[in-house]
Amino acid sequence: MDIIEHLAAIPLFSGLSREDLDDLVPVVQYKTYQRGERIFAEGDEGTGFYVVISGRVKVYKLSFEGKEQILHMFEPGAPFGEAPVFAGKAFPANAEALEESVLLYFSRNAFIERINKNPSLSLNMLAILSERLHTFTRLIEDLSLKETPGRLAAYLLYLSERQGALDNLELGISKTQLASILGTIPETLSRIFSKMTKQGLIDSDGHGRFRILNRLMLERLAAGEVRFSQSGSHTEE
């Protein structure tokens, strides 16, 4: 696939003319990472940012004891690592390829130069950063104000909406990774999954596929209206 086609497919560059895109070509470079390979580490200087062309990338924090909190998962088309470019700081988190991934790298200076010339590009970037702030707001709300079952419920509903169905949904990631997204640990997540199944909220094949059986109750859980221990159809063994 041609580099111009790649650029044209990136939402960040939507609305740019063919010439604008041509203008970007000389400043970008491809980089390939293997599954599990580190892309940047917390504290590294942010001299540029990346866009996912193929594969998948996670951005995450680690605690002193090694617990992981995933901040973002990025799929093709999504830029990441931009914030340090504009704030002039180091990367505040780590990034790692979850599978073999091809990325486009944009160096800071070249990109800022393009922004100076192209208001549409800066508005696109402003929209992306704003969207990301919104995502973070939700994550903070979840971590601070909801219990883990509520977070899982919200996540399952989000998947359901994104995949446009209630049946035959797929997690798309391992449960260990999901635990790290939700700010918990695999054991806790596993217990909640089985409890939700037992109470008839969902039906899971245990291999990343699931169905939503009681959407209303999931929504109530996600909203914090009900708690898990109280909720549900008293299917107690």
Place this chain on the structure above:
Amino acid sequence: MDIIEHLAAIPLFSGLSREDLDDLVPVVQYKTYQRGERIFAEGDEGTGFYVVISGRVKVYKLSFEGKEQILHMFEPGAPFGEAPVFAGKAFPANAEALEESVLLYFSRNAFIERINKNPSLSLNMLAILSERLHTFTRLIEDLSLKETPGRLAAYLLYLSERQGALDNLELGISKTQLASILGTIPETLSRIFSKMTKQGLIDSDGHGRFRILNRLMLERLAAGEVRFSQSGSHTEE
């Protein structure tokens, strides 16, 4: 104070020429809010954003049961509520004046027009949003990966750094508000304060003034290297 002087004092507009500032005058308007008054609510349409001229503003989320998580506290010069302007969404949180506050309001359309004409303005805004993402990253890390004593330690160190001293530091806000910033409740915060005092980490007069006595240990707490129960000089009664 003149409106131009106000505009010139706002970091968001640093680097703008006198003419650029003049150009902004007709599109802004002053708004005054009393202590405790709501500025916007979660879900309101984001038709513009605000800049604090005087006073103080908190942006926060509420749980279903009424627990509050403060996302930001804004002081004079800081813009807030910008994200929905660029993402075209509703406000994801609530904003309230903590004391009588004067704000400048910028309507969305007028501001976007100015951005189109002024790359320096958009770079300033990109820097501010990036900085805010960085703040959120830290908050998420704290909520997910640190215990409450670690968060308090980090906050006290942050205040110490900002005020450039170890002695005669001031909290600047009520402990109830601080609890809401740290993602906990006043009772828990109170217990941690007294434990830190008992262990000789800090010395607090209980009225918003404190001293840091053992900076190293606070730093270790903040980094998650040590836990509270283990740490400290076994001053057990």
Place this chain on the structure above:
DNA sequence: CGTCGACTTGAGTTAACTCAAATCATGTGG
């Protein structure tokens, strides 16, 4: 002097954690 809000302290509960072990799925080498 009494009221109100902010803060503290005590007692009990609980959601989520740690640690340990069993199970299962997958892939490798023989």
Place this chain on the structure above:
DNA sequence: CCACATGATTTGAGTTAACTCAAGTCGACG
């Protein structure tokens, strides 16, 4: 095709940080 190593997931048992609820105490203000 089997035996085993590896990693993901589940389940059990026990611990704990932080919560809720309740009862003060304290200080500012009218």
